[in-house]
Amino acid sequence: MSMAPSYQPGQILIGWRWGRARAGRVAVIRHGQPIIKRLIHRIHNDWWVEGDNKAVSTDSRQFGPIAASEIEAVIIWPKPQS
Secondary structure, three states: OOOOOOOOOOOOOEEEOOOOOOOOOEEEEEEOEEEEEEEEEEEOOEEEEEOOOOOOOOOHHHHOOEEHHHEEEEEEEOOOOO
16 A cells, blocks of 8 residues: 555556666565565665555665665556556
């Protein structure tokens, strides 16, 4: 639910492991278990990440920035629903 309404739980996503991390993109992040979050902005070699559903998302607001090396893939399909 943390990425609703852009993505729904159980929805199939395709990620590109060699995709370029850029602010605004959605990524698979290895933070304990794999999680899906939006890349908000880069801080040196780290990223601030947030879920689209800020009311229920556990993200950088709780655990701080994540290392760029924790980004496993950038979501390329489907494009977020608006």
